[in-house]
Amino acid sequence: NAGVTQTPKFQVLKTGQSMTLQCAQDMNHNSMYWYRQDPGMGLRLIYYSASEGTTDKGEVPNGYNVSRLNKREFSLRLESAAPSQTSVYFCASSEVGAKTSYEQYFGPGTRLTVT
Amino acid sequence: AQKITQTQPGMFVQEKEAVTLDCTYDTSDQSYGLFWYKQPSSGEMIFLIYQGSYDEQNATEGRYSLNFQKARKSANLVISASQLGDSAMYFCAMRMKGAQKLVFGQGTRLTINP
Numbered sequence: 001n002a003g004v005t006q007t008p009k010f011q012v013l014k015t016g017q018s019m020t021l022q023c024a025q026d027m028n029h030n031s032m033y034w035y036r037q038d039p040g041m042g043l044r045l046i047y048y049s050a051s052e053g054t055t056d057k058g059e060v061p062n063g064y065n066v067s068r069l070n071k072r073e074f075s076l077r078l079e080s081a082a083p084s085q086t087s088v089y090f091c092a093s094s095e096v097g098a099k100t101s102y103e104q105y106f107g108p109g110t111r112l113t114v115t
Numbered sequence: 116a117q118k119i120t121q122t123q124p125g126m127f128v129q130e131k132e133a134v135t136l137d138c139t140y141d142t143s144d145q146s147y148g149l150f151w152y153k154q155p156s157s158g159e160m161i162f163l164i165y166q167g168s169y170d171e172q173n174a175t176e177g178r179y180s181l182n183f184q185k186a187r188k189s190a191n192l193v194i195s196a197s198q199l200g201d202s203a204m205y206f207c208a209m210r211m212k213g214a215q216k217l218v219f220g221q222g223t224r225l226t227i228n229p
Contacts, residue, residue, distance in 0.1 A: 033216065040221060041221060042222050043160075043206065045217075050215050090160065099148075100146060100148030100167055100210050101165050104162075109158050111158075
């Protein structure tokens with residue numbers, strides 16, 4: 001099993017350009033997540049999808065859109081990139097249910113630079 | 116709102132010593148889970164250990180243990196017999212019962228010196 005995969009690994013954009021970050025998981029998880037990681041700030045949730053067909057905003061959703069294409073795939077789109085969106089982006093997936101013990105499995109990350 | 120605080124931006128420890136990484140949390144919920152993740156310089160996030168709020172025993176996983184003090188709202192990670200490969204960022208995180216998301220702390224950078 002590949003677990004959680006993300007493409008691309010690195011990307012440089014100019015201000016105002018758009019792009020889509022792709023994420024796929026092969027663990028049959030219902031929930032998927034997009035985080036951004038900035039120095040000194042830990043991981044902050046951008047959007048998540050509890051199940052196929054649903055998406056919800058996280059802590060820092062402004063400037064982003066998401067699509068849960070099917071159970072396996074969850075994409076993150078930047079419509080008009082800004083330098084403040086320079087960050088490392090992580091996709092994650094997990095089981096969902098009443099238990100608190102479901103860990104999240106993370107992809108390798110995408111390092112995005114906006115100039 | 117839930118919050119995780121990791122007050123140690125950086126820690127330096129000699130190889131083979133034990134190390135404790137601090138984590139305090141703030142929540143009014145009674146049912147929650149606490150997680151620790153390791154992020155080496157290669158960037159991936161690796162799950163280390165989990166503690167449930169109703170678990171009576173402290174969690175252990177190999178050289179990792181979690182010192183859970185519910186009344187003090189702390190969930191410190193203890194790494195015994197540290198190794199050079201333990202050098203990494205370490206994140207504490209929390210999930211409430213019924214919630215989807217994890218709330219992360221700012222992280223602690225651990226450096227193991229030979």
